[in-house]
Amino acid sequence: MSSTEVTYNPFAEGFAENPYPHYAVMRDADPVHQTPFGSWMVFNYDDVRSMLRNQSLSVEERHMHPTVFSELVQQEMGEAADMGSRSMLNVDPPSHTRLRRLVSKAFTPRMIERLRPRVEVLVDGILDRAGETGGMQVMDDLAFPLPFAVITDLLGMPDTDTTELRRLSGLVVRSLEPVVDAATLREIAAAAQSLGELIGAAIEWKRTRMADDLLSALIAAEDDGDALSADELAEQVVLLYIAGHETTVNLIGNGVLALLRHPDQMEALRADPTLDLAAVDELLRYDSPVQMSRRITLSEISVGGKEIEPGGFVVLALASSNRDPRKWGPTADRLDLRREGAADHVSFGGGHHHCLGASLARLEGQVAVGRLVRRFASIEMAGEPSYNGRLNLRGLASLPVVVA
Numbered sequence: 001m002s003s004t005e006v007t008y009n010p011f012a013e014g015f016a017e018n019p020y021p022h023y024a025v026m027r028d029a030d031p032v033h034q035t036p037f038g039s040w041m042v043f044n045y046d047d048v049r050s051m052l053r054n055q056s057l058s059v060e061e062r063h064m065h066p067t068v069f070s071e072l073v074q075q076e077m078g079e080a081a082d083m084g085s086r087s088m089l090n091v092d093p094p095s096h097t098r099l100r101r102l103v104s105k106a107f108t109p110r111m112i113e114r115l116r117p118r119v120e121v122l123v124d125g126i127l128d129r130a131g132e133t134g135g136m137q138v139m140d141d142l143a144f145p146l147p148f149a150v151i152t153d154l155l156g157m158p159d160t161d162t163t164e165l166r167r168l169s170g171l172v173v174r175s176l177e178p179v180v181d182a183a184t185l186r187e188i189a190a191a192a193q194s195l196g197e198l199i200g201a202a203i204e205w206k207r208t209r210m211a212d213d214l215l216s217a218l219i220a221a222e223d224d225g226d227a228l229s230a231d232e233l234a235e236q237v238v239l240l241y242i243a244g245h246e247t248t249v250n251l252i253g254n255g256v257l258a259l260l261r262h263p264d265q266m267e268a269l270r271a272d273p274t275l276d277l278a279a280v281d282e283l284l285r286y287d288s289p290v291q292m293s294r295r296i297t298l299s300e301i302s303v304g305g306k307e308i309e310p311g312g313f314v315v316l317a318l319a320s321s322n323r324d325p326r327k328w329g330p331t332a333d334r335l336d337l338r339r340e341g342a343a344d345h346v347s348f349g350g351g352h353h354h355c356l357g358a359s360l361a362r363l364e365g366q367v368a369v370g371r372l373v374r375r376f377a378s379i380e381m382a383g384e385p386s387y388n389g390r391l392n393l394r395g396l397a398s399l400p401v402v403v404a
Helices: 020-029 046-055 068-082 095-107 108-114 116-133 138-143 145-155 162-176 181-207 214-223 228-258 263-271 273-286 327-331 357-376
Strands: 032-034 039-042 135-137 292-296 302-303 307-310 315-317 379-381 394-399 399-404
Touching: 032 116, 032 307, 039 046, 046 292, 046 315, 046 327, 095 108, 095 135, 095 214, 095 228, 108 357, 116 138, 116 145, 116 357, 135 138, 138 145, 138 228, 138 394, 145 214, 145 357, 162 181, 162 214, 162 228, 162 357, 162 399, 214 263, 228 273, 228 302, 228 357, 228 379, 228 394, 263 273, 263 327, 263 357, 273 357, 394 399
Parallel strands: 039 315
Antiparallel strands: 032 039, 135 399, 292 315, 302 307, 379 399
């Protein structure tokens, strides 16, 4: 099949439930693909990994040529289209370096390991309740509450309406989707404003209740004149609050579903606790919680024999590269918790923007998934799982199970 005969189509039948066959077609036929919207997509492992690490590329959208979609975003969202533009996710060095430095001390492996007892207590409480009732809704009872509680503790956020926050967060992350309709863009804009107000109120609440937590440290950095403006402060907190739980929700949900569909691998994990760390990396490779990342070209570059112009918006298909047989061999589409080199996945991105919370996500995944499979001799689906309808932060909306 030639490159002229294929196009990336996330609306194809079955894509939401299983995009991986579609990615395989793109890898084989047109691994560096220009979409009808004018943006580019890169599907194979070597090119994705190289572009993630390429320091000459940008993440700042001010450098990109307008596309049909970016113009729609500006039209429908107005000022809200710039939300997140000051967060470290969306700025280049040296601004990125400065912002990341302010946050990174809370995310060192040693600091994260200190959270393990708290994570274990939270997970055990959830599993106790599941044992009493004979089942649970994995997404509502485990995958969302655990990382949300942990990031709330880490930041030192006040109590809030978790149902409303989950709704707002779920809408705001749709801004990361490669294709969004006009009505959804307007919903995202409204949610962004509400979330901004919520975070602003939390920051003001914290100013009179400073403590040994990350939000207090960020406020103190601002007050000490470390060039952290009020807008920058708010946007780092929004990023940490959302990224600190949204992606781990998908790691736990997708990971549990993968094990349910591969009972031999679940049994291997149940029998061997030393597999916990490697298992999480293989689950991250097998079904990435974040399917895509992006870079913007500042000069013409050649990728896979294609020339991408300056100002090109390039979508890096992380999930596709994590299943590329050229990297992972003929078993790329299989779940293998003993896979050698599973940690080479690109689910945490790479380069300057390698996920700051990687150690925290791994810890939460190890404890949640490992303790779940060892707590119960039997875990079975109590109904068909449903997906959240997202293309990028693709994950489950529901996963009911019975346990015994």
